[in-house]
Amino acid sequence: MTALPPRPDYANATRAELLEVVDQAHNAIEKINDWVERVKTAPNGIATVHHVDEKWAFLAMGSGLIRIPKPEFEVKSGQMVVCNSETMAIIEIAEIDATGETCTVQRLLDDKTVAVTGAGMPGERSVRKGSIAVEEADTVILDRTGSVIVAKVAKPHRAVKPAKRISFDGLGGMAETKAQLREAIEFPHTQPELFAFYGKEPPAGILLWGPPGCGKTMLGKAIATALADIYAKKGVIDDAALQSAFIYVKATELLDKFVGESEAKIRALFVRAKKHKMKFGFPAIIFIDEADAILGRRGDNNLNPLDKTIVPAFLTEMDGLEDKTATVVLATNRPDTLDPAIVRDGRIDIKIKVQRPDEAAFADIMALALNKCPLQKGLKAKTLAAKLAMNFFSPQHVLATTKRTGRAVDVPFSALASGAIAVGIIQAGIANALHRDLEAKTKTGACEDDFIRAIEASLASNAQLSNTDAINDWLAEQTATPKLMAAE
Numbered sequence: 245m246t247a248l249p250p251r252p253d254y255a256n257a258t259r260a261e262l263l264e265v266v267d268q269a270h271n272a273i274e275k276i277n278d279w280v281e282r283v284k285t286a287p288n289g290i291a292t293v294h295h296v297d298e299k300w301a302f303l304a305m306g307s308g309l310i311r312i313p314k315p316e317f318e319v320k321s322g323q324m325v326v327c328n329s330e331t332m333a334i335i336e337i338a339e340i341d342a343t344g345e346t347c348t349v350q351r352l353l354d355d356k357t358v359a360v361t362g363a364g365m366p367g368e369r370s371v372r373k374g375s376i377a378v379e380e381a382d383t384v385i386l387d388r389t390g391s392v393i394v395a396k397v398a399k400p401h402r403a404v405k406p407a408k409r410i411s412f413d414g415l416g417g418m419a420e421t422k423a424q425l426r427e428a429i430e431f432p433h434t435q436p437e438l439f440a441f442y443g444k445e446p447p448a449g450i451l452l453w454g455p456p457g458c459g460k461t462m463l464g465k466a467i468a469t470a471l472a473d474i475y476a477k478k479g480v481i482d483d484a485a486l487q488s489a490f491i492y493v494k495a496t497e498l499l500d501k502f503v504g505e506s507e508a509k510i511r512a513l514f515v516r517a518k519k520h521k522m523k524f525g526f527p528a529i530i531f532i533d534e535a536d537a538i539l540g541r542r543g544d545n546n547l548n549p550l551d552k553t554i555v556p557a558f559l560t561e562m563d564g565l566e567d568k569t570a571t572v573v574l575a576t577n578r579p580d581t582l583d584p585a586i587v588r589d590g591r592i593d594i595k596i597k598v599q600r601p602d603e604a605a606f607a608d609i610m611a612l613a614l615n616k617c618p619l620q621k622g623l624k625a626k627t628l629a630a631k632l633a634m635n636f637f638s639p640q641h642v643l644a645t646t647k648r649t650g651r652a653v654d655v656p657f658s659a660l661a662s663g664a665i666a667v668g669i670i671q672a673g674i675a676n677a678l679h680r681d682l683e684a685k686t687k688t689g690a691c692e693d694d695f696i697r698a699i700e701a702s703l704a705s706n707a708q709l710s711n712t713d714a715i716n717d718w719l720a721e722q723t724a725t726p727k728l729m730a731a732e
Contacts, residue, residue, distance in 0.1 A: 259361075289327045290338050292387035292394060293319050294372060295356075301334060303327065304389040304461040317443030321356075322374020322394050324387070342385050342395035349382045358393070360384065361504035411463040411473075414662065416612045417605025417723035418459055421598055423467075425450070428594050429467050429571065433474045433526070447593040449572040451686075452639075453579040455714065460575040463598070464531035465490055467573065472500035475526040485524045491516055493530075495537035498554070498724065504536070505542070514561045517570035528570045535574035536581045555583050560589050599665035600661045607633035609663050613670040618689040632695050636661070641703055644715055657703055661709060661719035665702060672698035 291303040299318055303310045312327075317333040319325060324338040347369075358378060361367040372392045378384055383397040404626030414424045432446035433441050439446070450467075453458040468490035491513060499511045516655035517528040532539075538554050562572060574592065576582065586592060597604070601609060610629035617627065641657035680694070681687055 280287075287329050288354060289329055289332070290340070291325055291327050291332075292389065292392050293321055293323045293325060295321045303332070303334075304391050305389055306389070320375040321372055322376055322387075322392050322492070324394065342387075344388055344394065345390060346383055346385055346397060348410055348505065349378050349380055349511075350508065350511065351380055352378075360386075361508055364385075366381055367504075380515045381508065409469045410462060410473075412466045414612070415459060415462055415466060416609030416666075417601040418598065419462070419605075421596055424594070424596055425463060425534055426450060426470070430470055430474065433471065446568060447571060448568075448590070449574065449592040451576070451579065451582075451587055451592045451595040451688060452573060452575045452598055453595070455600055455717065456577055457662035458600055459663045460506045460598050460600045461533060462573065462663075464492070464529060464573045467571070471526050471529070476523070483681070487526050488520045488524065490521075490525070490535045491528055491530045493532055495532055495534045495539070498532075498538055506554050506600070509553040509565065510554065510557050511560060513572065514564070521569040527568055528571045529573055531575065534577075535586075536578045538582050539574070539583055539586050541583045555586065556581045559585055559591070560588075583589070600659075601663060601666070602661075603633050603658070604635040606636065606661055606666050609666040610670055613667045614665060617670070617691055618687075620691045621690040623689075623692065627693070628692060630710045631692065632699065633666075635696065636699055643707065643711060644713065646719065648719075651721075653720055655715050659714050665706075669695060669698045669702050672701060 273568065291305045294302040294304040294309055296302070296314060298459045299314055300311050301314045303312060303325070310332055311335065312332050319334060319337070324340060324342070326338050328335060329332065345362055350357050350359045350361055350368055352373075357371050360371055361368055369390070371386060371390070374393045376384065376396050377391050378393065378396055384393045385395040385397060386392065387394045412426060414560060415422065428450065429445050432444070454528075454618035472485060472489050475646060476635050493513065500509065501504045511532050517530055520528040526566055526619060539558060540555075542552060542555055572592075574582075574586075579587070579595075587595065607626075607629045610632055611626045614625040614629055617625070621629065637656070637658040639654070639656050642654045643659055644655045646653050646655060662694055674690055676694040676697055677688075677690035714724045
């Protein structure tokens with residue numbers, strides 16, 4: 245309760261001071277009277293406006309609706325209002341924050357209702373849209389009755405990095421793989437009349453499989469850049485378009501412990517691709533890395549019920565790509581674990597193994613990585629890269645020795661060759677040159693020895709890891725005999 249002002253010294257107080265004390269006392273008395281009136285007033289209830297017609301307002305309360313006369317002031321569906329506890333007449337709009345169950349909008353049923361899914365829901369639920377503008381895949385808050393949307397959850401802010409164009413020509417090696425992807429992706433858009441003449445449809449999906457670090461993700465970005473460049477001639481491409489064209493997600497990011505949320509995230513990917521196609525006029529690339537994490541063969545893991553719902557949800561979205569709003573690219577190291585329904589023709593039409601780079605491709609990747617590196621006088625990036633690749637692929641570098649048909653077989657370190665290792669060696673060599681110049685307080689540029697030491701460090705560190713898969717792959721490529729496990 246508001247306290248009265250302190251008693252002044254009337255004998256010595258000035259007229260102005262006395263008037264100030266009177267004003268303070270008057271204000272305090274008004275606050276006390278206001279508090280007394282509020283204490284005497286009967287309690288009011290809070291309800292949510294379900295919908296309004298010409299004469300009546302329908303409030304969502306408890307497990308049903310209450311019809312009351314429409315107030316003189318405007319109220320809208322989804323608004324929270326203060327009601328008289330006896331007559332339920334709307335007194336005013338309630339100025340309180342919306343709280344309640346969060347759900348995901350699955351689809352718009354009509355201009356007034358939407359279908360949502362959320363935690364604890366066995367399936368979809370139809371709710372009133374209210375006065376909130378919502379779209380598919382939006383996260384919304386329902387009122388306490390779970391029948392009206394009262395607010396939309398703001399999407400988390402993500403800093404948008406400048407769009408980076410990665411062309412096929414900017415990727416070292418992978419000549420055969422790039423040629424296959426160009427034919428599959430570019431030709432339907434550069435030669436549409438010829439494709440229409442033969443009734444040939446562009447691929448709905450592409451599977452990129454192979455060992456880690458060999459450029460599967462980079463190929464996905466190159467696909468998006470290739471499509472953007474084709475449509476740039478129509479004047480619809482800018483950095484925002486290229487950023488929108490490549491929808492990258494790790495499969496594990498789609499997993500959610502709540503029922504229906506993983507399926508909602510999958511649907512959101514395809515909704516985003518549809519919006520991109522409508523805005524920019526060319527299909528997006530939905531790139532799902534580590535696809536085996538969510539699209540594994542159903543029934544292999546009976547303890548995980550998610551594969552029984554996620555795979556069907558993904559299949560449903562794939563089958564809804566008749567308008568070619570997107571090309572789905574799946575990347576995995578374990579294609580044998582994917583559900584057969586996912587990788588069948590008609591869904592994943594093109595399956596490409598991304599091979600480990602050979603010596604020439606390894607040198608090509610290194611040369612590209614050396615482009616921006618200052619070298620000591622007399623060194624050329626292409627020549628240096630060739631020497632480094634020859635060193636890495638030297639048979640003197642032995643990764644492991646296996647016993648085969650009674651004899652020992654040396655597995656070379658080149659069995660681990662990948663684009664990631666090639667770039668990593670160059671970066672480590674640059675770090676060696678940097679540290680050398682820091683100590684000498686000079687700027688001499690990188691030399692061959694900096695990168696040779698980086699190769700030696702890479703060989704030593706990778707030798708400590710489990711390389712069984714790489715060894716088995718190398719042995720399988722040498723002959724058609726069954727794979728052997730690596731021996732010590």
